[in-house]
Amino acid sequence: MHLESLAAGKAYIREVARTGQTIGTVHTLGALHLGHAELIRRAAIENDVAIVTVYPNKIQFEPGVSYDFNLEEDIWLALRAGASAVLSSNDTEMFPAGYRTFVSQDDYHLRLDGPQEHLKEAVTGAIRWICYSRPTRSYFGLKDIGQALLVKRAVADLLLDCEIRFVPTVRYKNGVPISSRLRRFSRSELDELSCIFTALNHLRKEIARGASCVKDLIGAATSLIAFRQFKLDFLRIVDADSFEDLEQVKLPFIIVGAAMAHGLRVFDSIYVPDQDTLVDGPPDVWIDLPETVGA
Incomplete structure (x- = not known):
């Protein structure tokens, strides 16, 4: 199932919540690969419903940078890996005029990979999706350990009722992590x-x-x-x-x-x-x- 807007996604999530099913979420920028598939597979196994979000979070990119992804291919991979639904969105929905709220964690986002990696913006994007989808569990890969740890801390600090699950890095047999x-x-x-x-x-x-x-x-x-x-x-x-x-x-x-x-x-x-x-x-x-x- 492909949910093409926040409104469609919210209606689906409300229905799932009404029936008391558990929700596992995987939040992505798009351009899905076998590392994402492992996240989705675990979310599907451990929950009644697995929701994958596909949105190239524009605040994580330098101005003028476009993110190359194919939504149809991403939907196919996510559903094949076990997703119940794939939710996509766009800049107009996600960042309407006047948007100004970010998750602040002092300078922690600068310490691991440097300011150009936009960890603060990645954490903000993940927390927004968690607040929106109200998952029982949300899944993050250890390949992006900085984001995973900061999201887990933000969820705890903000008293969000969601378990953050870490999923092992998927590597090629030469050692390179899939990215x-x-x-x-x-x-x-x-x-x-x-x-x-x-x-x-x-x-x-x-x-x-x-x-x-x-x-x-x-x-x-x-x-x-x-x-x-x-x-x-x-x-x-x-x-x-x-x-x-x-x-x-x-x-x-x-x-x-x-x-x-x-x-x-x-x-x-x-x-x-x-x-x-x-x-x-x-x-x-x-x-x-x-x-x-x-x-």
């Missing part, structure tokens, strides 16, 4: 980017063996990244609550890296909330690389 940013990268380019995950996972293993000095750890891991056509932006180990850089590693933490590739900042991260994850690694979902990759 809409990478959908036009070639196979060789994806293989080159895989060294970011290699460095992140090396850091996790060294910490599990007892290393704790972040400066030394980062120095050793950086040597594992041998880009030819891309450029390493940073490797960091940050506190999972404050997003501030650590000097000595302590749980929980996030290992995060970024590279500049074709004018895009490409991220990868490993979220380490506990000792089991530190020792065994995160519960990633691994899939084969497609036969053809890139434009």
Whole structure:
């Protein structure tokens, strides 16, 4: 089922609520891929109804930037993954004249990936959808751990009656996380980017063996990244609550890296909330690389 407006979506949600069914939501910008499919699959399994929203949240993009997605393809993927309904919207509905409300979390949105990543705007968009759809559970991928953690904090702080569920990162078997940013990268380019995950996972293993000095750890891991056509932006180990850089590693933490590739900042991260994850690694979902990759 495709719901083509906020009014149609609200009528559907009210009917679902009236019957007492549980709702799981997945909120997307569009350009859905197999990472989104994993979110949708889990929402469908764990709830009576799974609703997927598709809207390229304009406040997350620089002025004049258009987001490339195909709504019909997104609807097909979402329904095939188990969605009960796909809700789409537009700028006129979502941001009418005079809109001025944002979710403020001090400067936390600046600390993990930098101001150009618009984490505050991403959190605002997610919280608006949660308030609108009133889900029992809402699903966020660990690939975007900064947004996931900040949304969970906002839901708790605002006393919203919704459980935030984290879903493991879906990775190609070379280690690269599936991302809409990478959908036009070639196979060789994806293989080159895989060294970011290699460095992140090396850091996790060294910490599990007892290393704790972040400066030394980062120095050793950086040597594992041998880009030819891309450029390493940073490797960091940050506190999972404050997003501030650590000097000595302590749980929980996030290992995060970024590279500049074709004018895009490409991220990868490993979220380490506990000792089991530190020792065994995160519960990633691994899939084969497609036969053809890139434009």
